[in-house]
Amino acid sequence: MSERINEETIEHLAALARIELEKDSRKNKKLISDLSSILDYFEDLNTVDTEGIPPAVGGSFVKDAYRKDEVKDVSKESLLKGQFPNSENGFLKIPPVFE
Amino acid sequence: MNTHTFTIRSLYDGFRKKEFSAKEITEFFFRRIEEKDKEIGAYLSLTKNHAFDVAKRADELFQKNTNIPLLAGIPLALKDNMLFEGTKTTAGSKILEHYISSYDATVIRKLKDQCAVLLGKTNLDEFAMGSSTENSAFHVTRNPHDLSRVPGGSSGGSAAAVAGGLAVASLGSDTGGSIRQPASLCGVVGLKPTYGMVSRYGLIALASSLDQIGPFAKTVEDVAMVYDAIKGHDEHDATSIPDEQPETHHYDSDYAKQLVVGIPKEYFIDGIEKEVQKGVNEAIEKFKRLGVRFKEISLPHTKFALSCYYIILPAEVSANLARFDGIRYGNISNLKSQISNLKELYEKSKGMGFGPETKRRVLLGTFVLSAGYYDAYYGKAQKVRQLINNDFTKVFDDTEDGVDVILAPTSPTRAFKIGERASDPLSMYLSDIFTIPANFAGIPALSVPVKQYVVGSGELPVGFQLIGKKMHEKDILALGMYYEKN
Numbered sequence: 001m002s003e004r005i006n007e008e009t010i011e012h013l014a015a016l017a018r019i020e021l022e023k024d025s026r027k028n029k030k031l032i033s034d035l036s037s038i039l040d041y042f043e044d045l046n047t048v049d050t051e052g053i054p055p056a057v058g059g060s061f062v063k064d065a066y067r068k069d070e071v072k073d074v075s076k077e078s079l080l081k082g083q084f085p086n087s088e089n090g091f092l093k094i095p096p097v098f099e
Numbered sequence: 100m101n102t103h104t105f106t107i108r109s110l111y112d113g114f115r116k117k118e119f120s121a122k123e124i125t126e127f128f129f130r131r132i133e134e135k136d137k138e139i140g141a142y143l144s145l146t147k148n149h150a151f152d153v154a155k156r157a158d159e160l161f162q163k164n165t166n167i168p169l170l171a172g173i174p175l176a177l178k179d180n181m182l183f184e185g186t187k188t189t190a191g192s193k194i195l196e197h198y199i200s201s202y203d204a205t206v207i208r209k210l211k212d213q214c215a216v217l218l219g220k221t222n223l224d225e226f227a228m229g230s231s232t233e234n235s236a237f238h239v240t241r242n243p244h245d246l247s248r249v250p251g252g253s254s255g256g257s258a259a260a261v262a263g264g265l266a267v268a269s270l271g272s273d274t275g276g277s278i279r280q281p282a283s284l285c286g287v288v289g290l291k292p293t294y295g296m297v298s299r300y301g302l303i304a305l306a307s308s309l310d311q312i313g314p315f316a317k318t319v320e321d322v323a324m325v326y327d328a329i330k331g332h333d334e335h336d337a338t339s340i341p342d343e344q345p346e347t348h349h350y351d352s353d354y355a356k357q358l359v360v361g362i363p364k365e366y367f368i369d370g371i372e373k374e375v376q377k378g379v380n381e382a383i384e385k386f387k388r389l390g391v392r393f394k395e396i397s398l399p400h401t402k403f404a405l406s407c408y409y410i411i412l413p414a415e416v417s418a419n420l421a422r423f424d425g426i427r428y429g430n431i432s433n434l435k436s437q438i439s440n441l442k443e444l445y446e447k448s449k450g451m452g453f454g455p456e457t458k459r460r461v462l463l464g465t466f467v468l469s470a471g472y473y474d475a476y477y478g479k480a481q482k483v484r485q486l487i488n489n490d491f492t493k494v495f496d497d498t499e500d501g502v503d504v505i506l507a508p509t510s511p512t513r514a515f516k517i518g519e520r521a522s523d524p525l526s527m528y529l530s531d532i533f534t535i536p537a538n539f540a541g542i543p544a545l546s547v548p549v550k551q552y553v554v555g556s557g558e559l560p561v562g563f564q565l566i567g568k569k570m571h572e573k574d575i576l577a578l579g580m581y582y583e584k585n
């Protein structure tokens with residue numbers, strides 16, 4: 001079983017990804033063991049010789065895509081603003097960024 | 100009337116001959132959804148007001164009888180990860196439970212332009228991550244052929260809606276097989292087009308280098324008709340291919356017959372369910388009887404596609420899902436008392452809003468991109484992805500040695516039981532083993548049922564895949580039509 005993922009790494013990853021983990025330690029143990037077996041599965045890639053092979057980039061067949069830089073209405077303002085969970089005078093309200 | 104026998108072609112002819120109106124057909128489908136969807140669970144929400152408005156407009160078009168688009172009045176369903184202005188789009192996630200789309204995805208605008216009747220939004224694995232639709236935050240979807248089994252995923256709702264006669268056709272999205280695998284498990288046809296042929300503007304992104312929107316229907320001809328309606332260049336999607344492509348839905352048996360089909364030995368491995376093997380062999384035999392030529396080919400890096408995918412996909416997911424931070428939409432109002440700063444808002448929104456599989460993949464993606472592991476995982480996977488792409492380039496060579504189309508099984512098994520693979524993510528991931536390579540290479544692939552499967556017969560469907568060259572949808576659709584019409 002892979003040793004790369006343990007309780008400490010999972011907390012670090014969750015902090016990087018800004019996800020609060022469950023308080024239930026059993027569920028987190030299962031998460032660690034699932035991730036470890038997935039990483040073990042990836043070991044087969046080490047048997048492939050990739051010497052001199054450039055990494056694939058994206059999936060696009062288009063080289064450059066340009067369009068005119070014009071202002072267009074794509075969304076209804078009321079529908080966009082109507083989603084705000086918290087607002088004041090039509091502005092989005094969030095907790096302080098700098099404290 | 101029996102919704103199972105309706106096709107786009109038969110409805111269009113019926114509308115023209117005034118055998119029934121679009122309004123009557125729309126009423127009929129909503130009644131059927133009311134009766135049957137309690138047990139199938141294909142839909143997450145219905146868009147009745149829109150549907151009846153458009154049905155009325157379609158009937159007016161048929162009254163005037165001029166320039167009627169092929170999809171006018173046709174009842175369609177949409178996977179709930181495509182934005183449809185003014186309606187709920189959840190992506191199967193709690194974090195978007197109350198989200199109302201503020202604009203139309205390009206595919207939806209195109210369907211509206213055709214006066215297609217959009218019945219509602221279908222269930223999916225959360226953010227399209229899964230192969231069974233069990234990862235939806237809202238409910239499971241059942242396979243109409245056996246209600247104790249999954250419809251496949253992630254576009255399981257769209258596949259089940261067509262198989263169960265709850266829509267004539269539908270749209271799904273395919274990142275690693277999410278259209279083709281559920282099509283195979285539900286006994287319907289599903290197409291993943293060439294990357295860039297259908298605009299992804301307004302599709303909630305999963306893995307941007309792999310995602311593609313495509314249609315489901317009961318016949319290849321219907322799938323081609325929907326594909327023709329939704330394809331084409333869109334300036335809102337930077338990966339959208341500007342080249343025009345001719346219509347694909349016109350049946351041409353002479354064209355189909357001259358195509359050379361390759362059988363890759365790496366797709367016929369131990370571990371395939373024997374009924375799948377038997378079904379795919381039957382399909383090959385039928386093609387041979389119809390005069391299609393076959394060649395044995397090799398795609399040597401196929402077996403590494405799964406590992407590559409579950410590195411590259413989570414990596415892209417971890418970036419794409421970062422935007423769901425709970426600020427512009429979400430449940431912040433319920434959390435107000437517990438939150439003192441921005442970081443807590445992000446962490447609580449994502450912690451409460453994302454389901455277990457989504458969290459698993461975001462964390463996995465964060466890991467494979469993190470300092471110290473990037474080269475070993477993500478870098479390595481992208482190099483192997485290149486080798487997988489090179490395999491296709493080689494067999495699709497334009498010289499005499501090359502083939503035009505590849506035939507392979509779509510899924511290694513038929514529909515599995517609900518709950519059977521839910522606790523073991525790796526066993527679930529193996530469902531995608533034959534569908535992933537086409538997404539890596541960006542090439543089109545079509546899943547076709549081996550035969551017509553009747554709901555209620557007790558038989559579980561098997562599908563096969565026709566994989567084509569880049570932008571050669573015409574080849575796989577022509578072969579598929581040749582198969583189903585003979």
